[in-house]
Each structure stands twice: as structure tokens, then as C-alpha cells.
Amino acid sequence: MNLKLLSAKKSFFCRELSKTPLSLRKFRSFSTDPETLGFVKIVEVGPRDGLQNEKTLLDAEVKVELINRLSDSGLGVIEAASFVSPKWVPQMASSAQVYTNIKKKHNINYPVLVPNEKGLEAAINCGVKEIAVFAAASESFSNKNLNCSISKSFENFSLVTMKALKLGITVRGYVSCVLGCPYEGYVDPSVVADVCLKLQDLGCYEISLGDTIGVGTPEKSRHLIRTVSKKVPITNLAVHFHDTYGQAIANIYAALMEGIRTVDSSVAGLGGCPYAKGASGNVATEDVVYLLNGLGFQSGVDLVEIAKTGSWISKILSKPYSSKAGQATISKIHQ
Numbered sequence: 001m002n003l004k005l006l007s008a009k010k011s012f013f014c015r016e017l018s019k020t021p022l023s024l025r026k027f028r029s030f031s032t033d034p035e036t037l038g039f040v041k042i043v044e045v046g047p048r049d050g051l052q053n054e055k056t057l058l059d060a061e062v063k064v065e066l067i068n069r070l071s072d073s074g075l076g077v078i079e080a081a082s083f084v085s086p087k088w089v090p091q092m093a094s095s096a097q098v099y100t101n102i103k104k105k106h107n108i109n110y111p112v113l114v115p116n117e118k119g120l121e122a123a124i125n126c127g128v129k130e131i132a133v134f135a136a137a138s139e140s141f142s143n144k145n146l147n148c149s150i151s152k153s154f155e156n157f158s159l160v161t162m163k164a165l166k167l168g169i170t171v172r173g174y175v176s177c178v179l180g181c182p183y184e185g186y187v188d189p190s191v192v193a194d195v196c197l198k199l200q201d202l203g204c205y206e207i208s209l210g211d212t213i214g215v216g217t218p219e220k221s222r223h224l225i226r227t228v229s230k231k232v233p234i235t236n237l238a239v240h241f242h243d244t245y246g247q248a249i250a251n252i253y254a255a256l257m258e259g260i261r262t263v264d265s266s267v268a269g270l271g272g273c274p275y276a277k278g279a280s281g282n283v284a285t286e287d288v289v290y291l292l293n294g295l296g297f298q299s300g301v302d303l304v305e306i307a308k309t310g311s312w313i314s315k316i317l318s319k320p321y322s323s324k325a326g327q328a329t330i331s332k333i334h335q
């Protein structure tokens with residue numbers, strides 16, 4: 001790398017690091033050398049979070065093709081489906097068919113969402129190796145999304161995780177509304193931290209912080225991560241930003257600077273939660289890959305391949321292709 005550029009990059013990262021309090025710097029082994037910044041795991045949630053809110057029911061074959069294409073782009077984790085009630089989320093009714101028909105690669109993890117024992121049974125029958133349970137940091141959202149209180153949801157998750165872990169199925173946890181709730185507004189970061197800790201205590205190996213309605217800003221995201229990581233190690237945390245206010249990439253940058261190394265994203269920025277009206281798509285995987293490449297992080301994801309898939313699925317859904325990095329990448333291919 002050009003020496004001048006390297007030194008400019010280095011001083012930029014040193015400036016960023018100097019904004020991190022000493023106490024945090026100590027336990028976040030956070031490199032300042034752009035050459036050794038390391039690996040960021042991308043959790044692709046397009047086939048689940050991206051599609052669950054689509055009104056037009058997609059054929060299982062299209063979802064299978066989407067996942068197979070994503071599998072060819074270098075992603076290590078692709079959330080494939082959701083074993084929830086089809087009455088609640090009709091788009092996910094074909095999850096068993098989708099999961100069984102995808103061409104699974106040995107080095108890719110294909111987790112699915114599971115809210116209760118019924119969902120776990122269905123996942124087990126399909127041979128699923130990883131599930132994700134999803135809690136909320138707001139009572140109102142928990143009631144809308146899961147039809148029960150936060151404490152009742154944990155009774156379900158406790159049964160689900162215990163059974164799953166006994167069978168060797170790993171469990172990831174989500175917390176929704178970490179930076180705001182569509183029904184209650186402000187959410188206290190210490191409440192989020194408590195919910196994260198509970199998920200960790202159940203045996204979740206990783207907890208994803210969901211900004212369900214995309215209201216977060218970089219400083220609020222930093223504050224949240226600092227609060228939560230006092231209870232759950234930062235290495236066990238992921239971030240999951242929706243882009244409702246166009247802040248997702250800035251928030252991810254802030255999260256990376258705090259030491260987060262797992263980022264959820266959705267191809268073509270698809271997505272939205274059926275129980276969070278007005279919440280727009282997730283941050284686009286293409287935009288995250290472009291950011292990571294620019295910062296010198298490795299993700300293993302091929303920007304051209306993921307952009308081709310983003311452009312393809314947008315056409316299938318008759319939507320404009322909304323990823324800026326994806327659009328630019330595709331237009332370069334066609335030059």
C-alpha cells in the first residue's frame with residue numbers, strides 16, 4: 001500500500017481511537033493498523049428479514065435461488081428462514097420447503113428464526129443446525145411481535161434453547177428496539193443490556209442488537225454498545241441496523257470503532273418488520289461490504305457477486321435497486 005495513504009489512514013484511526021475512553025480501549029483489543037484490522041463477520045438476513053414483510057408471496061423456488069446465489073458470494077452466514085406462525089407472517093410459510101431445498105455449503109451457516117417449541121420442532125425436522133430466538137427491549141413491541149410479555153417470551157426461549165443446545169443446535173439471540181420502539185419511543189440502554197444478559201445466560205453465543213425502526217444515530221449507538229458491553233462481552237455482540245433515517249452505515253462505522261466485529265445486513269437493503277410500521281429495509285449488504293473494504297477490514301464477500309444478486313432480487317420483486325454501492329458496482333460492470 002502507498003506509504004502516504006497508509007500513514008493518513010493510520011492517523012485517521014488513531015484519531016478515532018483517541019475518542020474511545022481508556023477504560024474501553026484496554027479490554028477491546030482494537031487494532032489501529034489498517035493492515036491488521038481483521039475480519040468482520042457479515043450475517044446476511046435478506047432471505048428472512050428481507051422478505052418477511054413482502055406482501056406478494058414469493059415461490060419457495062425463488063427464495064431457494066436467492067440463498068444459493070448468496071452462498072456463492074463468499075458470505076459465511078445466511079439467515080435462511082423463519083419457523084413462525086404462518087398466520088402471523090404468511091411470507092415465511094414455505095420455510096421448511098426453502099430450508100430443505102437450498103444447496104448447503106459446508107462452510108456456510110444457515111440459521112433460522114424460532115419463537116417457540118412448535119417452531120423448534122419444525123426446525124429440527126428440517127435438520128437445522130442453528131436457530132435464533134428473538135426478544136425485545138420494549139414490552140409493547142414484545143406483545144405485538146410475539147403476542148406475549150418479555151418475561152413470558154423468556155419462558156418460551158428457555159425451553160427452546162435448552163432443547164436446542166441438548167441436540168447440539170447453536171442458538172443466536174436478537175433484541176429488538178434497542179434504540180427506540182415504534183410504540184413506546186425511548187428505550188433505556190440499561191434495559192437492553194439486561195435483556196442481552198438474559199439471552200446470554202440462556203446460552204445464546206451471540207446477541208444481535210436490533211435497531212428495528214432505524215432511529216439510531218452514531219453517538220447513541222456508541223453509548224448503547226458501551227452500556228451493553230459492560231454486561232456481555234463485545235465479541236459476543238452483533239449490530240442489526242435498519243436504514244429508516246439513512247443512518248445505518250454511519251451507525252455501523254461507529255459500532256466498528258467500538259470494537260463490534262459482527263454486522264447483520266440484507267442484500268439490496270431489503271426488509272422491514274411486519275410489527276414496526278414504517279420501518280424500512282435493513283442496511284444493504286453491498287454498502288456494508290464497500291465500507292469494510294474501504295476501511296481495510298476483510299469480510300470474504302465479493303462485492304460484484306453480491307451486487308449481481310441484489311440487482312437480480314430487486315428485479316424479481318419489481319423494486320428499484322436501492323443499494324448505492326451495488327448500483328455503482330453494477331454500472332461499472334456494464335461500462
Ligand SMILES: CC(C)(COP(=O)([O-])OP(=O)([O-])OC[C@H]1O[C@@H](n2cnc3c(N)ncnc32)[C@H](O)[C@@H]1OP(=O)([O-])[O-])[C@@H](O)C(=O)NCCC(=O)NCCSC(=O)C[C@@](C)(O)CC(=O)[O-]
Nearest residue numbers: 083084085088115118119134145146147174176210212273
Ligand atoms: C410466537 C407466535 C407464534 C405466537 O402467536 P400466538 O397466536 O400467541 O400463538 P399460539 O400458540 O396461540 O398459536 C396460534 C396459531 O399459530 C400456530 N403456531 C404457533 N407457533 C407456530 C410456529 N412456530 N410455527 C407454525 N405455527 C405456529 C399454532 O399452531 C396456532 O395455529 P391454529 O391452532 O390457530 O391453527 C406469533 O406471535 C408469531 O409467529 N410471531 C412471529 C412474528 C415475527 O415473525 N416477527 C418478525 C420477526 S422478528 C424481527 O423481524 C426483528 C429482528 C429479529 O429482525 C430484529 C430487529 O430488526 O429488531
